[in-house]
Amino acid sequence: MTAYQPGAVFLDRDGTIIDEVGYLDRVERLSLYPWSIDAIRAFNRSGFRVVLVTNQSGIARGFFTEAIVDDVHRHLAALLAEGGAHIDAYYYCPHHPDGRVEMYARRCDCRKPGRGLVDRAAAEFGIDPARSFVVGDRWLDVELARVIGGRGILVRTGYGAAEERRPPESFAADAIVDNVIGAAGWILRHV
Ligand SMILES: [Mg+2]
Ligand SMILES: [Zn+2]
Numbered sequence: 001m002t003a004y005q006p007g008a009v010f011l012d013r014d015g016t017i018i019d020e021v022g023y024l025d026r027v028e029r030l031s032l033y034p035w036s037i038d039a040i041r042a043f044n045r046s047g048f049r050v051v052l053v054t055n056q057s058g059i060a061r062g063f064f065t066e067a068i069v070d071d072v073h074r075h076l077a078a079l080l081a082e083g084g085a086h087i088d089a090y091y092y093c094p095h096h097p098d099g100r101v102e103m104y105a106r107r108c109d110c111r112k113p114g115r116g117l118v119d120r121a122a123a124e125f126g127i128d129p130a131r132s133f134v135v136g137d138r139w140l141d142v143e144l145a146r147v148i149g150g151r152g153i154l155v156r157t158g159y160g161a162a163e164e165r166r167p168p169e170s171f172a173a174d175a176i177v178d179n180v181i182g183a184a185g186w187i188l189r190h191v
Contacts, residue, residue: 007131007150008049009187010118011040011087015137015158017052017180018076025064027075033157035181037083042184046191049088049125053117053134053144056092060099069094089124091117112136113143135183139163142173151175151190153183 014020017040019031043050052073058064073090080086093112099105110116118129129148134141137158145152151174154160164176175186 003126005122005126005128005131006047006049007129007133007191008051008088008121008125008127009043010051010053010121010132010134010144010150011180012112012134012136012138012141013052013054013092015160016135016141016155020137020158023058023061023063024072025058025068027068027071030072030075030079032076032079033179035179037080037085039180039184040080040085040087041083042181042188044085046188048187049121049127050086051118051121051125051127052087052090052092053112053121054090054092055112055140056094057096057099057111059094060096060101060104062100066094089121091120093117113140113147115144115147118144118148133183133187135180135187137163139168143168143171145174146171153177153186155179155183 017036021029056069093110094104095108097107122129132150134145135153137155137160142152142154154173154176157179177183
């Protein structure tokens with residue numbers, strides 16, 4: 001018998017908790033949605049691990065470096081801390097098959113909807129992916145939820161409103177909500 005492992009909330013970054021600005025290549029361009037702190041604090045209070053999972057192919061494309069992404073995440077963590085919220089871990093995929101930077105230009109298992117980032121978090125924190133939620137503004141975030149056997153919520157911020165108008169044929173979201181605070185409400189009603 002394996003020990004009980006709780007689920008986590010896997011949050012996309014761009015268009016989900018911060019403004020979608022194309023490729024976020026300077027920390028000055030980071031802009032947190034005003035409701036993101038409340039949403040993350042609600043997850044924290046409810047005992048969820050909160051794990052950020054983001055595709056950052058701009059690294060493979062040569063638009064910015066891993067050091068920039070780390071900087072952005074440090075800054076994001078500081079903004080959240082000011083509001084009494086925290087993200088337990090920040091994971092990103094730096095790869096892309098068509099990248100220009102050789103060391104990142106490859107297929108990988110961590111580019112969403114691949115499950116590599118979730119599996120890393122699951123191993124590190126003892127998370128059960130099947131009891132988890134994925135929140136994001138792209139269908140690939142919802143698809144990641146399908147891949148791990150969890151539940152997927154599309155938010156209408158970022159690309160979400162446009163994504164909602166062209167749903168995929170092979171799967172659907174468990175919920176479509178206006179923003180991450182709406183996702184928090186839905187998740188807390190469904191645990
Ligand atoms: Mg996004
Ligand atoms: Zn990857």
